[in-house]
Amino acid sequence: MRSRVWCGTTAAVLGLLAAGCGGGAKDSASGDTAAKSVSDGYPVTVTDCAGAKTTFAAAPKKIVTSNASSLELLLRLGAGDEVIGTGFPPGKGTLPAALDARAQKVTVLGRAVIPKEKLLGSGADLYLDTFASMGGMGGAAGDAPTEAEYKAAGIKHIYLKSTACASTLKSPVPDLSAVEDDITSLGAVTGTGAKAKELVAGMKKKVDAVQTAVGGTARSKRPTYFFFDYDAGTKQPSVVCNRQVANAVITLAGARNAFADCDGDYQQVGWEDVISKNPDWIQLGVRNRGSEAANKKAFDGAEKWLRTNAATKGLKAVKDGHFLRIGSEQTTIAGVTNADTVQQIAKTLYPGKVG
Template sequence: MRTRVWGGTAAVVLGGLLVAGCGGEKDTGSDSAGKGANSVSGAYPVSVTDCMGAETTFSATPKKIVTSNASGLELLLRLGAGDRVIGTGFPPGKGTLPGALDARAQKVEVLGQTVIPKEKLLGSGADLYIDTFASMGSMGGGGMGDAPTAEEFKAAGIKHIYLKSTACAAQSKTPVTDLSAVEADITSLGAVTGTSARARELVAGMKEKVAAVRKAVGGTPENKRPTYFFFDYDAGTKQPTVTCNRQVANAVITLAGARSAFAACDGDYKQVGWENVIAKNPDWIQLGVRNRGSESANKKAFDEAEQWLKSNPATKGLKAVKEGHLLRIGSEQTTIAGVENADTVEAIAKALYPGKVG
């Protein structure tokens, strides 16, 4: 494991975010389409921690940002910091982000269709890299694939931070049953990019949406809640990969009023056998398909996932399959930190509790 400390400024802990210094913060304007960055003064230095508690400190707002995937890019666009993003990996397909966010996302340079090559990332000219994937320790200090070391990031002048609700999920001490870690990521990015006012708006919107769902379905006794299986079709069908109770999907499913079929599984992901899924015999199955880049391509992938369940001898007899309780909701908005986690809570609840959720 490589720990990293950038600067030695004393900091005050505010939840998962460390903010140092005093002085006021000014956010002028907030654009739900993510057009431009809010102007900021004061509020620095700001320090954030990685999965192991090592700090990265910012004395000013970053000017050139690279994101590891579409999730980090979307959050920056929603925060109004999209004009500072100079590149991304795992880019969003055209038309997959809502409204004006999509047009802005398509203008961001694609540094890698999947993981950004190490040399390209280090030579990008970025001063900040936002990593959705990496967990500390087991991955050698950074990201998926052949990732730069902490020393290489430092030599290139790139500060490296994480969306901790996803990157650190496997190291969580307790099951994840709410979106507080996702909200902390948004708050943290808002502080780092000087868009805290907009971050507060986004978090408030998520809380309001989830609260409405909880009010509608929260009174349902635990043993009356439908069981739910997230079928990660893209992880392979030979041996299913399930989302366990440290993964943000567990929180999304729980908040929607369902019981995750693998809520007793500690960790973020685990491979099981189809016999384990059959034994659970879930009431509902989500067709977890990753974004293919277009509406037609996504529909085709959902069709393929559904047909596989209906035709496979091991799964065609499952209750959810026989009753047609198959939800077409994308993987990313369920398993990766983002504002749309709250939308997914609402979408699942609407399907499971028709007429109760507005």
């Protein structure tokens, strides 16, 4: 099975959520850094999934990110200058051109999970995690630091709650409000509240337009949709369940997640389960390889597998050629591009209705 290098969840997870804090000190959209005083928008308090609080008296100055998605969000917020290192770095060309050059300048502390000693000795004052603990993902990385070790190193440790805490949710995820809360919260923490507000407004505008166009479609009339996680392996498919952000993306786009009856974030099923669902559309979920040619090759590989495998070649979506070539990250990991994916799916499923 191909390793899901960017995902892993445990029962004990933390998350990022603003506790009613103000706009922030640095307007990253205009580059205005004059109002960085502690009193402007601070202190900011965030909570984890269990309700434990972390308070920031001022914006962090040395941030380490767990992976490319956390890094991308900070770059979009305008807090990229404060990032001193990352794990799971983005490949060259995997981020939009405006962000890619800056992302490539960030020090790589680990090609995968950042080794414990390197993270604790990084000099960071904030570690931003996209996922729950990845400590079990490989002995080479060593054990994940304990919260006591983070504290001793002077590192505040927070997560993107909409992704990290997905498996602990008690009900399905119907929309992108948790993602928007993460962006707002991170804006408050980093003093980029104005930019966070702008990003969230942009997301809402795109999603609202889709809802206006297709939101009134009766559920029974909506096509069924299967996210084929090609990079997670083909021997036993890993499907996105109703607590995963992809469930919200699919639902908002006017489709029905084929595995919306699965409680949790991900679940491994058998191909017989996929056959019984017989989806109308299949998204070829592959991770960004860093170039258009490499991505095309990966998408081609995923489609070829579905067309030639005895278990899947008879599926309705396969016979109809109903494939969507949309990357995994922008569908399953919290970020600004979730709204773009909603729009992209809706345009394909409802041609002529979505602008």
